[in-house]
Amino acid sequence: MTTQDQLSAWVREFARQVTEHRDELTALDSAIGDADHGANMARGMGAVVEALDANPPATAGALFKQVGMTLVSKVGGASGPLYGTLFLRFGTAAGEVTELEAAGFAKAFRAGLEGVVARGRPEAGDKTMYDALAPALDALDESLDGGASLGDALRAASAAADAGRDATIPMLARKGRASYLGERSVGHQDPGATSVALLVAAAAATLG
Amino acid sequence: MTTQDQLSAWVREFARQVTEHRDELTALDSAIGDADHGANMARGMGAVVEALDANPPATAGALFKQVGMTLVSKVGGASGPLYGTLFLRFGTAAGEVTELEAAGFAKAFRAGLEGVVARGRPEAGDKTMYDALAPALDALDESLDGGASLGDALRAASAAADAGRDATIPMLARKGRASYLGERSVGHQDPGATSVALLVAAAAATLG
């Protein structure tokens, strides 16, 4: 069971983490992209926190829609629509509630993943954020199905996201800018998968 | 007494030396100018040697006028007109002869110096080629007046040119590009004075 406060704390913790890892994200994006993923995520999540402070949403649905709208209108690039859609769909699926059961949380998060797939059409192995997000949600569902607490399930999801992130290293990119590099994309960790791992780690640190 | 062949050898030796010292001249001009004195002199003297090969002049006058004309039409910048005028006046003063007595040589060379003064209006201490050329010609005259051979007198002139060149180091430039630097020109050797020292050294190596 997660409360509205915990959900906000998750969002804030994600903001803190992307800011802390800003340079790392940019360095990863320098190697196989255009060196802006750190700036994009830090700018977007900075605006999200500002909006949260100015106008704390009352429900989970409102919270995540606000996060999603803010990202769509502040980030740009690929990550703006992708993360924006993730949170918008998350919010719609969560609904106008102030608490989320573990199963409801997992369902909403998966709706977010489906939003990412609808927008960017990533497939497993394309070397994108999908490759961290999909395994994380599979682990979350599996743990919860096995009777784990949300906290334990999120820790398993975070480990899966990290593993998914690491698994992007040997992949040959087939989506996004890294795909332009062909073989040269091999050997580099995907920036979007890295920021997704932070998102799931932030959830494990704040929820359940 | 210098023969036409010796005079040509002087010109060729000067060409060899500026080519050899091309990078040094450019490095000096980088510090207080625009990094082209080496290229300018090497291009000009390269053209001079080509013209000499194609069309060997019969007299001292013709030789030095050809050198001067070639420099004027191939070098540009400050050194083109200055060196060009030096050789043009040298040639005019030398006249249509095939041999030059020591005194005649010194007189012609001084006419060249006067040409430089007429063109560029340098004064002693301005940190220009004048500061190597004027002491060299003074030493030449003085040695010849004291009864020295042309060879010995040219060696004295070369020493004086070297000393004059070195003396430009502490000078504050008042002519040419180096003057734009104000105080920052102090501590650097003048490129034009350096190429003049090569000219006199080449004379000492080939004449008399």
Place this chain on the structure above:
Amino acid sequence: MKKLINDPADVVVEALRGMAAAHPGLRVDLENRVVFRGDAPVQGKVGLVSGGGSGHEPMHGGFVGRGMLDAACAGEVFTSPVPDQMVVATEGVDGGAGVLHIVKNYTGDVMNFDMAAELTTAKTGVEVQAVVVDDDVAVQDSLYTAGRRGVGTTVLLEKIVGAAAEQGRSLAEVAGVARKVNERGRSMGMALTSCTVPAAGRPTFDLPDDEMEIGIGIHGEPGRRRVPIAPAKEIAEMLVEPILADADFTSEPVICFVNGMGASPLLELYLMYGEVATLLERAGVRIARSLVGPYITSLDMAGCSVTLLRADDDLLGLWDAPVDTPGLRWGA
């Protein structure tokens, strides 16, 4: 990082402020970071909106004006603008004849422009069409890439399509011209140095003094391959050959565009143009028009790209038509 900037976070808006001051004929919405033609919307004319990440100046803001774009949205450096900006731009240029979005083929640009088109149409009923430019032969257009990047052809396209819109052609016709230009244009680029994204503070990639990148785009991304530096003659071959291998340029006259990446001086670009022209002549390609200069840049990257556009009488006429923008101006 050595740049003429203040806080890296403010680069885009401060540059737009300078543009606004320098070009009183434009209307610059600093809040939304949109550069408008001073007289937008032009009634009865198809509105042309483009935009993309900043760092490619004069593209796109410098191509706003009579005979070219009606509005350009400026994103953060190398980051596609957001849908809100595009909605403001689209509404601001709608003169009743519909609006064409000119989008370079990058995942982010395409997604954001898609969202903007949906939003505008839902909100206002303005008819919006989009054309996606994808002309970079360095990238294979396959299931295994995000498709070809939009690079140099974008400049030629915005000029030509701008003239078509200015003539009063319909949205369908204008979009048709845009697609035709895109189909007929091909580009290839190279970098001598990396660029430095202001917010990143260091060069995007390290490139040794004796190496260069071939097949780069316009976002400081590394290219397809790294090779030893070479004389201009050979660089010209490395750029022209893949273009000629990709499409036929001998059947009609071409517009030949040698573009500077931002830090390569005009002296070198003209020298490159000479090499390119020689190669094209040898290959039986007839150059009808040319453009040489830094028009679609990558911040402070040194390097260049070559774009060839197979033209016809209509395209040449549109190219020659008057244009009055900060970046391209003739006949006006």
Place this chain on the structure above:
Amino acid sequence: MKKLINDPADVVVEALRGMAAAHPGLRVDLENRVVFRGDAPVQGKVGLVSGGGSGHEPMHGGFVGRGMLDAACAGEVFTSPVPDQMVVATEGVDGGAGVLHIVKNYTGDVMNFDMAAELTTAKTGVEVQAVVVDDDVAVQDSLYTAGRRGVGTTVLLEKIVGAAAEQGRSLAEVAGVARKVNERGRSMGMALTSCTVPAAGRPTFDLPDDEMEIGIGIHGEPGRRRVPIAPAKEIAEMLVEPILADADFTSEPVICFVNGMGASPLLELYLMYGEVATLLERAGVRIARSLVGPYITSLDMAGCSVTLLRADDDLLGLWDAPVDTPGLRWGA
């Protein structure tokens, strides 16, 4: 050295070859390295000849065309052209109304143009006048210097004087306009990096990553002082203050020109223009016209310069008159 060149010795002629190919409306004498208007000599019009070392493109060759120069002589990189070139140019543009030489104040340029004027007049009787541009406030104009350098004002002068000649004004009048522009123009420049002369192969000066040069000219010469790098706002102050201290610019409208040194992208130049415009407004200077871009460059140097020209109605009218050159084009 990373450049788009072949043999460094061939840079100038190969770049001219590219210019000739790209601009069929010009006539380029490759042998003498002179760029002519295609229709030179224009009968009855004062001929305008300029020139100087190469490496400042588009100046001067890019300013040849209707409404601006009749011919430009290209010297080696940073080396004044030789008198022979200037003689060819002067004879080639003489339409019976005399010829004006526009000379930047450098010892070499002045001496070579002097020799050329003597030679032409002796040979052909063409009436030649010269105007020497010396507008760089970084240099003190005193007995202890070679006088002020000719920098940014040269661009504005060539445009304005070109329009005056195009109107059919006499040699004396055209020369008068040139002197007036020179008297009213002031410039100041700075460098973030050195440039690299192709024949030298390495940067002219070493500049640490955290320092810049203030008071540079256009030949890669070090400036008056070296200071820590600073935000654009402060750089703008370092450039604008000495200009305003040197001459009054509040009494009449000014033309404000922010110039790029070759490797600074337009994004940064517009940002600088915004800063300069703010400072001028605060100082009570009214900007009537502006120009932003790399027009008088120093090879691949990063940096910029600011030029202010105090205008009047005549000068503004001449500025606005049509011009049709590769580097500046409007109304044509």
